[in-house]
Amino acid sequence: IVYSLSDKEWAKHVYRKALECCGDDDARKYVIETIKDVLEDDEWASELSSVFGIRFSDDDSDEESISFYAGRCGEIGCGELFGDRLEEFKKLFISRAIKDSDFIYMPSDMASDYYTGVFVSDEFLEDWGLQNAKIKESGRLGIPNDGQGYKPGIYLMYAILGDYSVDLETDGCDEIEFLGPKIDLANWEPELSGEYDELVVAHTVVLDGDEKELYEFMGDEDDMRTSVAIVWVNDDGDVEYLYTYSNGDEQYDPDVFSAAFPES
Known part of the structure; x- marks a missing residue:
């Protein structure tokens, strides 16, 4: 036909x-x-x-590759605000000027931990045709948690996300392992992106014991979007949102600000 x-x-x-x-x-x-x-x-x-998720091998060589399209990729980070940065945040909050500041344009400067990679779970690997691949957690990314609850403080969480095609050159390897920290951002859901907690942000791929940076295989990014949340963790370990930003839209919560900074 x-x-x-x-x-x-x-x-x-x-x-x-x-x-x-x-x-x-x-x-x-x-x-x-x-x-x-x-x-x-x-x-x-x-x-x-x-x-x-179809794999093609090159008839003229022994190299093989696995291609898949990952809808949850990019950079994600978290860090506590204190000292001069905390004072700057308070001033910008009061003047409603966070949107045009480095808190949005350079969030990685405010984060103590951040990674670039592909967000993975066993379910995602299966969808991509990588049923035999494994995930290895290396630490965690998020608000400090001692097992009893989140540590009180002011924290910035951010995500610069996109949809990436990934062309993973496997060279016929038998073992594929994705390595990265487990995400724990207090159930934060960046707009249009869904929840990330319990996922692993894989920044490294291990092919038969050979470690490679995963971003080397990521390309053709589409629909880049930035989300930022600045939260207050109170003495009870509860997480309350002071400020959120998503693709140009921002929200301030003056009631939470007054509770977090009664002296202001």
Whole structure:
């Protein structure tokens, strides 16, 4: 049917439906290879390979790669505000000028810990066709927690997120391991991004014992978005939002500010 179609966009629609009807990766691989041959559209074929997590090997070499499209990627960080930075925050809060400050433009300068990578879980790995890959936690990223509750203080949490295609050159390795800290940001949900707690921000990938920075395999970022939250953890360990920013929209809570800084 596709051979007889003169409308390329309609042909793409038919191919997309065919991919959705495929029962396994071998069938999807056949459809994508046909797209390359019939439509001669390698770029779209590569995009579909990423979306459906299809692995192709190079017949002219021993190298293999796994491509997938990860919707939760980017930079995420957290840090306590104190001293001059805390005083600056208080002044900017009172003057309603946080939006145009380094708290938004340079949040990593305010964070004691931050990482760039892919946010992973066992469920995500399965969706990407990486059922045999493993996740290894290396510490945690978030508000200090001694097991009894969060440490009182003022904290900045931020995320600069995007949707990335990842082309992981595996070279036929048998073991793949994603390494990074577990996220614990008090159930913060950056707008349009969902909850991140319990996920691991994988900044390193280990291929048969060989560690590589994961960002080296990340490309084609889309829809970059910045979210910032500045919170007060009170003496009971409860987390209350002083200020939030998401893609240009900001909110101040003067009642929480008065409770956190009664002298102001």
